[in-house]
Amino acid sequence: MNAFDPAQGPSMPEPSHRQPRSGFVENERIGELANRMRAYLRAGIPVHLRGPAGCGKTSIAMHVASTLRRPVSLVVGDKNMTTADLVGTKSGYQTTRVVDNFVNSVTKVEENAVQGWQDHRLTVACREGHTFVYDEFNRSPASANNIFLGVLEERVLVMPSHSKREEYLKVHPGFALILTSNPTEYAGTHTVQDALADRMITIDLDHQDRETEIDVTLSRSGVSRGVAERIVDFVRAYRQSGAYDQPPTLRASIMIAKIIEAGSLELTMRNPLIERICADVLQARCGSEKDPKRRAARSDFLTALACHHFDGAPRPVLEEEMARSSKPVGVAVGVPAPEIAAIGGTA
Ligand SMILES: Nc1ncnc2c1ncn2[C@@H]1O[C@H](COP(=O)(O)OP(=O)(O)OP(=O)(O)O)[C@@H](O)[C@H]1O
Known part of the structure; x- marks a missing residue:
């Protein structure tokens, strides 16, 4: 797991369309859990899997995501995560140079520099309706995760003013969110803010039988x-x-x-x-x-x-x-x- 580094932020490649690795074991208990998760996600309600390390949260999340027939984006929570890592950042300048040599003896040069912008995974997922798997999201600070409040309630993603894009991005109806977390007693995690926890269904998992x-x-x-x-x-x-x-x-x-x-x-x-x-x-x-x-x-x-x-x-x-x-x-x-x-x- 954890092959996806949120700190890659600005240089994030295209959203991953990963499938869970082959060899996924789906017995009766996991199958029943997967069915419930799909029912909630299809109703537009995010599902949060909470449980100890190694109990299979990420595997189940990726498995369910792969069965929803939408592209899958995976991001792993990180203590240095910021909203920009999720939404997007400025990315250098795009320069255009026009050389006008219409009259032989006169050369007119016009240069324009426009601030560039790169969408990150959450923006792409909201725009294109991906299933967004946010693994160990309680490792990220609340300040980064607050962006989800509008996404989940009003179904809009608030874009930063310097994005030079629309102010609000309407969330695609196919967008679905699966989150995983370790309980808060684990090192390096944050308590999930009530407002966010209130917008999702949390399912507690334990070690497998x-x-x-x-x-x-x-x-x-x-x-x-x-x-x-x-x-x-x-x-x-x-x-x-x-x-x-x-x-x-x-x-x-x-x-x-x-x-x-x-x-x-x-x-x-x-x-x-x-x-x-x-x-x-x-x-x-x-x-x-x-x-x-x-x-x-x-x-x-x-x-x-x-x-x-x-x-x-x-x-x-x-x-x-x-x-x-x-x-x-x-x-x-x-x-x-x-x-x-x-x-x-x-x-
Ligand atoms: N249902 C399953 N089928 C196949 N492999 C599984 C299944 N559940 C768990 N595994 C395997 O068990 C190991 C731990 O699973 P996973 O990474 O999903 O746990 P996790 O709860 O997300 O752990 P962590 O909190 O440490 O990230 C992985 O190697 C994974 O491939």
Whole structure:
């Protein structure tokens, strides 16, 4: 994702007419969500998908956009975004030079310089009726996003006076808006202003269910179903453990599966390379843990969890995981000996 840089603003190319990548997984739940989204968008109401990183917001947004049979424009929110990045900017001067040499001995030269203007994606989308996908729009400041208030309510785009264009651009009836955002507790995001939130339907998403995660991992990597199941179960168990600063997402499963497939590797912790791959993909998520003992315990836990899911070893349990749950769920890792005895795992 995020291949589209809003900061490209002034030098933005033609609006993207991208289709979602092939291999999109549409099960019953996603199909039902897509149908609802299409119904709202056809009624002229923007749809806002809100959910944690990697839960599939952008993929669903692009998929729905591609089925509306209109060109698709994609912009990614950015803390430096301005209204100009969305609407357009001055772009140099266009000069015309007329040389009049009608009378041989007299040369008259007339030069005219006119300020140029370049429409950016929102203007083009409003004029031509594109489906505008505004990814992670709450990364952009409210001052940039205010331009949408008129677009959504009065169906007009207010053009800056120096645009040398019409003052107001009437929004094409085919224009549709899909927005995505991470909840505001995530770093680098802004609270969405009430007036804007009030003009859209917000749908909260969470991480996909196990079956969907397996289907997506399969479709994105090409590994066998059995391998996809073990990888997804491992990553989901790690997500459930809470032993991280940043929850592991579906992307981690896809990464591990892609590496396995590309290297034709067998998924077993008996291969030290697999242990390294799991650590490289996932361990940075608990990297900011200051206490070296706790950090080591988390690392051991990750390895033991992979051994459980890939090789059938007993399910480990982490001290901090135990603190959250009163019921022991496995064999203790990184826990002092007397406490291990007290837990009595399922080994
Ligand atoms: N339904 C799906 N079909 C196929 N691939 C999917 C599907 N949902 C998610 N994915 C894949 O999962 C990964 C994460 O999805 P996506 O980028 O859509 O999540 P996101 O919620 O927009 O994440 P972020 O907030 O970090 O941008 C991507 O590699 C994407 O291709």
